[in-house]
Each structure stands twice: as structure tokens, then as C-alpha cells.
Amino acid sequence: MIGIDIIDIAEAKRTSNWERPRFLEKLFTLNEQQLIHASKNPFIMVWRLWSMKEAAYKLYTQTHPERFYNPKQFQCEIIGVKLKVKYKDFQCFINTKITTQYILSEASLIENKITSKYLKLTFSDFNSQSKITKEALIAAVSDQLNILKSKLKISKSEFGIPSMYYNAKKLNIRISLSHHGNFGAYGFV
Numbered sequence: 001m002i003g004i005d006i007i008d009i010a011e012a013k014r015t016s017n018w019e020r021p022r023f024l025e026k027l028f029t030l031n032e033q034q035l036i037h038a039s040k041n042p043f044i045m046v047w048r049l050w051s052m053k054e055a056a057y058k059l060y061t062q063t064h065p066e067r068f069y070n071p072k073q074f075q076c077e078i079i080g081v082k083l084k085v086k087y088k089d090f091q092c093f094i095n096t097k098i099t100t101q102y103i104l105s106e107a108s109l110i111e112n113k114i115t116s117k118y119l120k121l122t123f124s125d126f127n128s129q130s131k132i133t134k135e136a137l138i139a140a141v142s143d144q145l146n147i148l149k150s151k152l153k154i155s156k157s158e159f160g161i162p163s164m165y166y167n168a169k170k171l172n173i174r175i176s177l178s179h180h181g182n183f184g185a186y187g188f189v
Helices: 009-015 023-027 030-038 042-063 126-145
Strands: 002-008 075-079 082-087 090-098 102-108 115-120 152-156 162-166 175-180 183-188
Touching: 002 009, 002 042, 002 183, 009 042, 023 030, 023 042, 030 042, 030 075, 042 075, 042 082, 042 090, 042 102, 042 175, 102 115, 102 183, 115 126, 126 152, 126 162, 126 175, 126 183, 162 175
Parallel strands: 002 175
Antiparallel strands: 002 102, 075 082, 082 090, 090 102, 115 183, 152 162, 175 183
16 A cells, blocks of 8 residues: 655745744644754755655555544654654655655555656646546556556545556555646556
């Protein structure tokens, strides 16, 4: 099982006001707030931690199917290059890539290699971004498994958890999708 989250840095700069009063207190633990304030680039740290929490949430909901909003309870740990997120008795490993354009976080239950890719999106509306990201994931799975792309479909559960189907039969692969601003991302194992 995996979780993927991508943040478009330019979009986050344009639309967020993370420095407003109580924003950090609502979303981040005291340890995370200390990481933010001690960072050379607090803005990037805010969105790195947020991306880690989002990827972990997507992974958690695959193992505990429910929808809820409690980002402060997803506690990020950064110890050297080791990244983890904990929530109650749940723990996952995180891999984060930070570029000048985006932040991409991958969450998994074990430290393993996730096949993930980011996309530069040209459409700004949510539905088009979602469609293009899904089509790219379908193409990647088709290539990886050497099966017909036209027979693949992605469906979401009532909790928003995506699954991949081939000829209406659920495949034994785990997938995750994300898009924000001008970027999309997908991952699968």
C-alpha cells in the first residue's frame, strides 16, 4: 500500500497564507512547528511536512477505510534522511523529493521502492488534471504489466481510495494519485 502527494510550490506561494495567526498551531505539532521555525526555508518545510502528512493519510485510509480530517495527529519525524509519519498505532516511511518546482512525498508501510512519476499539467481545472493523471497511471501500469491499456480502469471506493481494474477484475497492485497546481503525480507497487 502506498500514498502519494505533490505540492506545486508556485501555487502554494500564490494561494497560501501559512504565516497567518494560528495556521501552524492548527495543522502541526509543537515538534513540527520547531522544525519549521528552525528551517533555512520555513515555507518549504511547511509544505514538505504537509505533503508527508497527506501521503501518510492516503496510505492510512487504505488500511483503515474512513474519511476524516485530523492533520495535527499525523506526526512527522525527520531524523537525518529517515522520514516517518505516525498516527495512533500506525507508522509509515516517507520518501520526499524537493525541487524548485514541486515537493513529492511517497508513503509506504515498509521501506521499498515505489514506481512514481510526476507530470507537468497544462490544464488548470480539477477534473482535467484528475483525468490526465489517471490516464498517465493507466499507461504506466499497462507498460509495466504488458497488458492492454484499453482494458484498464481506475475506480474509487466510497472513501475515495483508488483501485485498478483489468476487464472489471481488481488487480493486486496498490495505486495512489495526486495533483496540485500545475503538477500531477502517481505511484504504484
